[in-house]
Amino acid sequence: MTSPDIISTKAPGLAWARILPAVLGLGVLVYAFTSNGYVVTVVGFAAIYGLLCTGLNFFMGFTGQASFGQNAFAALGSYGSAILCTDYNVEPVLALVMTMVFSGLVALVVGYPTLRLRGHYLAMATFALGLITYEISVEWTDLTQGYMGYSGIPPLSLGPFQAQTDKQQLAVILVVLALGVLAAVRLRGSRFGRACRAIAGSEAAAGALGIPVARYKLISFVIAAVYASAAGSLFAHFVGFISPEVFGTTMVVQSFTMLYLGGIGTIAGPLIGAVVVSVLPELMRGLKDYQNIGYLVLLLAILIYAPKGVVGLLDSLSGKWRR
Amino acid sequence: MASAPPLLELRDLSASYGHVQALKPTSLTVAEGELVTILGPNGAGKSTLLRAVTRLTPGTGQILFQGRDVSRLATHRLSELGIIMVQEGRGLFSQMTVRENLILGGYNAGGDRVLLEARLQQVFDLFPRLKERVDQLSSSMSGGEQQMLAIGRALMAGPKLLMLDEPSLGLAPRVAAEIIATLGELNCSGLGILLVEQKAPLALRLAKRVYVLSLGRVAVELPANEIGSHHDLARYYLH
Numbered sequence: 001m002t003s004p005d006i007i008s009t010k011a012p013g014l015a016w017a018r019i020l021p022a023v024l025g026l027g028v029l030v031y032a033f034t035s036n037g038y039v040v041t042v043v044g045f046a047a048i049y050g051l052l053c054t055g056l057n058f059f060m061g062f063t064g065q066a067s068f069g070q071n072a073f074a075a076l077g078s079y080g081s082a083i084l085c086t087d088y089n090v091e092p093v094l095a096l097v098m099t100m101v102f103s104g105l106v107a108l109v110v111g112y113p114t115l116r117l118r119g120h121y122l123a124m125a126t127f128a129l130g131l132i133t134y135e136i137s138v139e140w141t142d143l144t145q146g147y148m149g150y151s152g153i154p155p156l157s158l159g160p161f162q163a164q165t166d167k168q169q170l171a172v173i174l175v176v177l178a179l180g181v182l183a184a185v186r187l188r189g190s191r192f193g194r195a196c197r198a199i200a201g202s203e204a205a206a207g208a209l210g211i212p213v214a215r216y217k218l219i220s221f222v223i224a225a226v227y228a229s230a231a232g233s234l235f236a237h238f239v240g241f242i243s244p245e246v247f248g249t250t251m252v253v254q255s256f257t258m259l260y261l262g263g264i265g266t267i268a269g270p271l272i273g274a275v276v277v278s279v280l281p282e283l284m285r286g287l288k289d290y291q292n293i294g295y296l297v298l299l300l301a302i303l304i305y306a307p308k309g310v311v312g313l314l315d316s317l318s319g320k321w322r323r
Numbered sequence: 324m325a326s327a328p329p330l331l332e333l334r335d336l337s338a339s340y341g342h343v344q345a346l347k348p349t350s351l352t353v354a355e356g357e358l359v360t361i362l363g364p365n366g367a368g369k370s371t372l373l374r375a376v377t378r379l380t381p382g383t384g385q386i387l388f389q390g391r392d393v394s395r396l397a398t399h400r401l402s403e404l405g406i407i408m409v410q411e412g413r414g415l416f417s418q419m420t421v422r423e424n425l426i427l428g429g430y431n432a433g434g435d436r437v438l439l440e441a442r443l444q445q446v447f448d449l450f451p452r453l454k455e456r457v458d459q460l461s462s463s464m465s466g467g468e469q470q471m472l473a474i475g476r477a478l479m480a481g482p483k484l485l486m487l488d489e490p491s492l493g494l495a496p497r498v499a500a501e502i503i504a505t506l507g508e509l510n511c512s513g514l515g516i517l518l519v520e521q522k523a524p525l526a527l528r529l530a531k532r533v534y535v536l537s538l539g540r541v542a543v544e545l546p547a548n549e550i551g552s553h554h555d556l557a558r559y560y561l562h
Contacts, residue, residue, distance in 0.1 A: 191434060198416055198427045204379050205414030209480055210402035210431040 020314060021268050028275060029174070033167055040166040044238050046278035047173045048231050051180050053258045053270030055227020061265035062188060063220040064200025066119065068252050069126035072133035073225040075247035076103045077232030079137065082150040082242055093158045096233040100226045107225030108218065115217045130252060137244040149243030156237045173234050177271075180227060185267055187223070196220055200265075261302055263309030272310045276302075328390030330355045330484055330515040331376070331406075336384035338368075338375040345371040347540040348384060353484065353517050358510040360526040360547065361519045363536035369519040370411055372536070373486050377401055377408045388484070403431055405483030409490060411519075413473040417462035421453055424461050424472055428479030439479075446475040449505060467498035474505070485509070486517040491525060500525060523550075 032043035056070050080099030084090040090098070114125045137144045144150065156163045156172045163169040187193045198206040199213055207213045236242050254277065262273025280295055287294045306313035335348035346368040353359045363369050375382035378398045386394045388404055396404075416424055425443060432438045447454040450471040456464060461472055470490055477485055487506070491499035503525045510516050510529060520526035527533065530547040 191430070194423065194427055195430060197419065198430075201416035201418060202414050205410060205416070206427075207379065207398035208377055208402060208408050208410065208414070209428055209476070210399045211427075212397070212399045 021272050021311070025271065025275065028279070032170060037166050040170050042278055042282055043275075044166070044170045044173055045235075046274045047170070047177045048234050048238065049255065049258055049278065050271045050274035051173075051177050051234065052228050052231035053255050053262070053274055054177075054180050054184050054267075055224040055231070056255055057259060057264060057266075057270045058184060058187070058196070058227070059220045059224035060259065061269070062193060062200060063196040063217060065115075065217060065220070066123040067126040067221070067224065068123050069129035069133075070224060070228045070255060071130045071247045071249070071251040073103045073107065073228035074232035074235070074251065075133050075137055075244075076106060077229030078236040078242045078247065079144055079150065079232075080229070081233035081236045082153045083143070085154050085237075086150065086152055091158070092154060092156045092233075092237055096156075096230060096237075099233055100229045103229030104222045104226045107222045111218045111221040111225075115214065115221060127252075130247075130249070134244055134248055137247065144244070147243060149241055150236075151241045153236045153240045153242070155240070156234070169238050173238060176230060176234060180230065181267065181271070188267065192216065192219070257299065261299065261309055263311030266309070266311045269309050269311045276310065327355065328387065329353060330357070330389060331517065332385075332387040333372075333376065334385040334387070336372070336375055336382050336386060338371050338380050338382035340371075340380070345539055346375055346382065347538075349536075349539075349541055351534050351541065351544070353515050356510070356513045356515055357532070358506070358516040358518065358530050359532050359534065360523075360530035361517065361534050361536060362521070362523050362526070363542075367536040368539040369536055370488050371539075373408055373488050373517070373519060376486065377406060379408075402480060405481065406486070407477045407480045407482035407484070408486040409473045409477045409488065411488035411492065413469050415461045415469055415473055415476070418460065420458050420460055421464070421472055422457045424476050425453070425479050428476030429481075431480050442479050442481065446478050449478070449508070450475050467494050467502070470494060470498075470502055471505075474502070478509075482514065484515045484517065486519075488519045489521060490518075491520065503529065 028043060028046075032039050052070060052074060056067065059065050059067050077096075077099045080102060081092065081095045084095035084098060085092050110129060114122065114129070117125050138146055140146075141148075154162075155169055163172045188197075195206065195211045195216055198209070198211055199216060203213050232247070235246070258273030258277045259270055260273070261276060262271065263269030277299075280298060281291065284291045284294045284298075302310065308315075329352040331351075331353040333349060333351050335350055336346065337344060337348045338346040349368075349372060351359070351361075361369050361372065371380055374380035376386055378396070378401060384394070385392060388401075388406060391404075393401060393404065393406075416427065419427070425446060426439065429439045429442055432442070452468055453471055453475055456468060461469060464472065474485075474487070474490065485506075490502050490506070494502065506516060506518065507529045518526055518530065527547045527550060533543075533545055533547045533550060534541050535543040535545075
């Protein structure tokens with residue numbers, strides 16, 4: 001008789017390489033909650049980017065597609081929350097959910113024709129999506145207030161509870177991030193998640209096994225858009241002000257750096273990448289004028305010597321340790 | 324009494340890559356439980372034919388499966404009906420383990436764990452080596468083991484028609500013979516097989532009928548045991 005565990009695809013056990021990032025992450029959080037506002041802001045941004053990259057990782061890491069247009073959905077989430085909360089007094093949490101649904105629908109409509117493209121063509125189409133959204137946010141001043149940006153966005157609240165202080169807001173962001181990561185873990189291990197990873201391996205082989213490739217790519221794109229929208233909304237509430245520059249190509253470069261540096265296709269990778277890329281420049285402040293050079297040299301060194309990202313590096317070190 | 328329709332029937336199926344017509348209008352049939360071999364030199368259109376049947380390469384013409392016109396169905400729908408292809412080069416998911424590859428093969432079973440486990444057990448009975456390597460990455464296995472996995476994964480889908488594109492390619496003669504013998508076992512259990520091969524002596528041992536493709540069209544169709552009596556074909560494919 002077959003063992004009931006034979007079709008289980010869960011990873012066997014926890015290696016120290018998997019525990020170490022969690023311990024360090026916990027350390028960063030403890031430090032943030034016992035420090036001043038600036039540290040809280042840096043860690044808050046890292047958490048928001050962690051959420052954005054977790055979604056992007058679903059589309060790029062698990063499903064193996066390319067998207068340079070996540071900034072578009074972050075902008076939708078951000079402006080959506082700002083407009084709903086400021087002009088229509090909608091409850092921030094409700095606004096966050098509404099913009100997530102709206103962004104998901106936009107991704108569905110845009111993704112349907114776009115995802116017929118592959119490789120570089122898909123990358124260019126999604127990049128255009130980001131550029132178009134940026135132009136709209138600049139030009140449609142009646143709605144977005146153009147370069148002036150949107151200010152006075154209220155902090156996150158739910159009913160009587162309002163996250164007044166930076167630390168309370170960070171706590172709310174971390175709760176949303178935890179829910180996002182939990183959902184990603186569940187999705188990755190699901191039948192859908194395995195099918196997405198098969199698509200990343202070979203679209204032809206996946207299709208030949210009965211996996212509806214086009215549909216799953218679209219769903220994956222929508223999931224990534226919903227995550228980006230949530231990240232955009234959180235950003236708007238956390239900072240209280242947004243402008244088009246926030247959602248420019250810098251955001252695309254930043255999120256790609258985080259994804260590849262942390263370890264694309266892994267659950268912990270986007271989180272580690274988000275923390276490293278957010279915190280590293282701050283640690284290099286002592287270099288003064290050479291801060292950016294030092295930061296970039298370190299990034300390059302990580303990418304050269306750990307091409308599978310920090311998670312890949314830790315996994316291989318853990319393997320050597322076991323041997 | 325009307326006879327049952329063939330398992331697979333192609334009527335004037337053709338396929339092109341850009342302006343190049345790699346497969347000219349081709350008709351063939353595979354009966355229920357039959358093993359048919361397609362022979363032909365490189366560039367004859369053998370792989371294109373299999374890809375056109377599974378709609379991985381767009382084609383024109385008619386594809387009938389158990390009498391039903393499936394010409395317009397998407398690749399994954401054909402798989403749901405039981406048309407499963409093992410691609411040339413195997414198409415394994417290299418970053419996944421043997422177990423994960425096999426489970427993905429059973430995607431059509433939905434979440435039915437009992438059915439998945441039963442199919443998995445059948446695959447392990449057929450290829451015990453896969454059970455030994457169940458947690459190994461597919462990319463770390465030998466060519467023969469990878470081919471076993473590719474066939475095992477296809478069997479996990481519960482095929483009615485198994486199409487294989489040169490399963491012996493790049494394998495040592497002994498391993499290739501082992502693979503072909505396994506296909507013979509599967510055929511004996513009633514599975515319809517359409518086999519594209521270049522190592523003709525092995526494939527012809529099992530096949531009932533042979534189609535020889537040349538320059539994108541069927542040049543000859545004949546019973547497998549008659550190929551020896553065709554001097555040119557015998558010289559090309561049997562020696």
